Amino acid sequence: MTAVDTMAGRLAQIQQRIANACARAGRPPESVTLLPVSKTFGIEAIREAMALGLTRFGENKTQEIRQKAAALAGQGLQWVLIGHLQTNKAKDAARDAAEVQSLDRLELAEALHRRLANEGRSLDVLVQVKTSSEPSKYGMAPADVPAFLRRIAADFPTLRVQGLMTLAVNSPDPGDVRACFRALRELRDRLRQENIPGISLDRLSMGMSGDFELAIEEGSTEVRIGTAVFGARAYPDPQ
Numbered sequence: 001m002t003a004v005d006t007m008a009g010r011l012a013q014i015q016q017r018i019a020n021a022c023a024r025a026g027r028p029p030e031s032v033t034l035l036p037v038s039k040t041f042g043i044e045a046i047r048e049a050m051a052l053g054l055t056r057f058g059e060n061k062t063q064e065i066r067q068k069a070a071a072l073a074g075q076g077l078q079w080v081l082i083g084h085l086q087t088n089k090a091k092d093a094a095r096d097a098a099e100v101q102s103l104d105r106l107e108l109a110e111a112l113h114r115r116l117a118n119e120g121r122s123l124d125v126l127v128q129v130k131t132s133s134e135p136s137k138y139g140m141a142p143a144d145v146p147a148f149l150r151r152i153a154a155d156f157p158t159l160r161v162q163g164l165m166t167l168a169v170n171s172p173d174p175g176d177v178r179a180c181f182r183a184l185r186e187l188r189d190r191l192r193q194e195n196i197p198g199i200s201l202d203r204l205s206m207g208m209s210g211d212f213e214l215a216i217e218e219g220s221t222e223v224r225i226g227t228a229v230f231g232a233r234a235y236p237d238p239q
């Protein structure tokens with residue numbers, strides 16, 4: 001077996017590529033976190049990942065988090081929602097997710113806050129921003145983010161904003177992909193100057209299996225990696 005035939009080998013290879021990209025960008029390797037994306041993979045794959053030391057997993061459906069969290073209860077795992085969240089599923093996310101990276105509209109913020117306030121909990125969130133013009137991608141328009149953050153700071157104290165998240169355009173042109181990542185970082189830098197109380201913008205979740213090195217060069221602090229760690233998904237998965 002070659003190294004990449006095992007999850008251990010694939011994980012080691014990804015960690016090396018993250019370290020190399022950090023070195024190229026003049027950044028310390030610990031400045032980028034790996035979020036393994038386990039969506040569509042079963043309990044056995046997650047157990048294998050746990051044996052390699054992974055405890056925090058990205059998923060894009062609340063039902064799937066529910067099932068996996070139940071099957072793996074009591075093991076200290078954290079589930080991070082990275083997929084589009086319907087408002088009527090806010091209750092499930094508030095209950096089962098350690099973090100939501102796909103907060104992209106006011107209606108969802110209101111619904112999450114209502115649930116969290118009922119339960120006396122708070123939740124780490126990232127605001128998902130649309131940095132490409134692809135109609136299939138979710139995310140808030142960059143121009144709407146400043147007012148949204150001010151509204152969260154004023155009215156939704158259960159939502160602890162930690163930063164921004166984006167998906168780059170699907171394009172064979174690395175320049176187009178890089179432009180999306182750069183747009184997110186530049187938006188973050190502008191937002192920081194507003195000094196909105198209670199809003200942290202330290203985290204930029206950007207980069208997936210096919211484009212994470214470009215994202216790291218543009219300032220990503222967290223890369224969301226599915227197939228490059230777990231292998232090919234058996235069925236495609238809408239974002």
Ligand SMILES: *Cc1c(COP(=O)(O)O)cnc(C)c1O
Nearest residue numbers: 037082208209224225226227239
């Ligand atoms: C599926 C998914 C990923 C991981 O994609 P890979 O190409 O498998 O690495 C990252 N982010 C989001 C939002 C996803 O839905």
